[in-house]
Amino acid sequence: MTQTPRPLPLAREHPLAPPPEYARLREESPVCPVALPDGKTGWLLTRFADVTSALIHPDVSARRGFQTSVTSVTLTPEEYLASGFGTSFIGMDPPEHTRYRRLLTGQFTVRRLKALAPRIEEIVDQHLDAMVAAGPPADLVRDFALPVPSMVICELLGMPYTESKQFQQRTDTIMRLERTKDELLDAMTGMASDMRAFVQEKRRSPDEGLLSGLIEAVPSDGVPLTDDELVAIGNLMVIAGYATTANMLGLGALALLTHRTQWVNLCEHPEYVERGVEEMLRFLTVGPFCLPRSAKADLEIGGQKISAGDPILLSTESANRDPAQFDAPDVMDVTREPKRHVGFAYGAHQCLGQELARMEMRIAFGRLTRRLPGLRLAVPVEQVPMCSDMQIYGAHEIPVTW
Template sequence: MNASQSLAVTLPTQRDCPFDPPSQYQSLRQQQPIAPLAFPDGTVGWLLTRHEDVRAVLADDRFSSDRAKASSPIRRITFRPEDSPGLLLNMDPPQHTHYRRMLTRHFTVRRMRALAPRIEQIVTEHLDAMCAAGPPVDLVPAFARPIPSLVICELLGVPYADRDSFQQLTATLLKLDTPEQESRQARQALRQYMRDLVAAKRRHPDDALLTALVQAAQDPQTALTDEELAGLGVLLLVAGHETTANMLALGTYVLLRHPDQAHALREHPEDVERAVEELLRYLTILQFGPVRVARQDVEIGGRRIRAGQTVVLALAAANRDPEHFAHPDELDLTREPSQHVSFGHGVHQCLGQQLARVEMHIAFPALLRRFPSLRLAVPPEQVPMRDDMLIYGVHALPLTWD
């Protein structure tokens, strides 16, 4: 072990409270906001915990998003060329710009808000089913997971009947201790599933987004290979159901642990937009990352980051930075929105953020109104948390009501 490795910190992972990031982030942010970080592959990079620094790096084109150049902070992962086509998250401009431009018009605020009546119908149907089944119920399979899954399936043109398969493959990819070979097999299976779906859309086009991309791929200006189409489809499918599902479940859990704020949202659903932004900030479900790689020597916050070094951006720490948020460790659904980074920042800011917002704006008030006496059906310590997953949340949320 060299001197730099001996001085480096390890990635904080231990939570003292299910709703708070690891407490070590707080001391790092105060004492060493840009800290040398030891990676599992033996290299040393940097961990950033301050809001200002995190936003700066996310918007700085001197840092690359190419995961093939980066060290992984949580496990040994090797990204190969066959993993890259269409994987927008791992691209830099101008390649990223080309793909992003194709997709942006499909995810505008206006288009996502136009989906609201259908989302309201889906939410109501699942609330009716919960009512009919009666308590207790696990909110994850009954409500939190199926709503965004059904919405993204309809938007993309993915058969909802295939949900068990693609959800299981997604879980394999997101589990922190999945062996690399198993992870690669799951990634390849998802790509093959989407390749087959692309071929089916070419034979039998419909009015969904995947067909639109298949048709756009024939234009010389936006030409895409089937591998690129498959990569884009997998990214949209996985991101479109996994993140919102965990926000709905974890957000409900934290509201039930703050009954006064749940009551206020139930009585004043018109305040839901502000409440959702606060839940996004407070919970920050992406546990570790994102990561960037310095293209050249860069100075951030008085620290020199060398070309080729990996930088880990702790979004959860940035979203609890007292220099930017007053009383950041308090959940306050009346808080004025103030540039949280839960959806990222810069050119890679989450493409589907407006869809996620519309789903949450509808789902949270509807759930609270339908079940005014909603509460945990088990002691809090028995709620299984997703500490073992890249996307944080709950594995199950047993609920009951009168």
């Protein structure tokens, strides 16, 4: 590397805008050396074309070591295995990844999602009813954005909602940037233990939930999933289904209330909700620390030679603001004709739960704009406490009134 490695861009001038350095990097150094918090040096990709190319490149691996590129707290392989948390299939390559991918794709069926839709509508209505009954002011995160996806993921898995609070607390600990190794291990071992008990309960008393479906499913190799594999999948579903969707609901609401004309557009034209959701997924991101990858062999992306073993960070946040892919990318427009974005990544590792997330967002924003058209921020957007202390970006609180 001849260029001086720079830190990952994280400083924002506005809570809803990417770090401004990304615009300069796309122009001047779209594949640039980046200094990682763990002391390693890798490559940061910022253009849409390069990010999508890397996501489908056969020599770009999703496998990751136990060393994190986000926080300074590191687990050894022995500590990670001892946690019982399990190895997530999102950190695997084919053919190992393909086995899990096919199995899970068979569970996220159109039939299952259609059957879940009325329950999502009921959950959303219950929380809006409670907000309206309590009257303003309210915290849109506490009263709506957090509990709705928490209850939905419980419905999907077949998990009692009473058990979700513990999973939420442990997920928050795992996602914090500042936590001790003991705190991290305690959260991981506790979550693994609870999920293992849940798996064993579903083996005894199966239901129509996704976890029971995975227990009964037979993979392509004919070998049923073990408890360890089910624990890893269950933990991933809880973290992805709760934390990412909750923060996207909060960010989406904050963006709409900040860009007031877009809020009014959705209130007056409910037919724009589907487009509006796609625009939120493009315009906003809950993943500021990029998708971690590594080079399996020497390769070239964006005219830059990358050596085997080099870490690679893919900024979907920057890619979704690339003017080479999107017209006026820094403008939020809920009437925009949808175009392929990387809000759910791309290729073999594209998010399995993306249609569920879309459905939750469409129902949530459709009903929110209909029930509370006068909703507005109770404080200036600059005073909204953002999750700059978390691995997943969003808002800790969104004070609103109406």
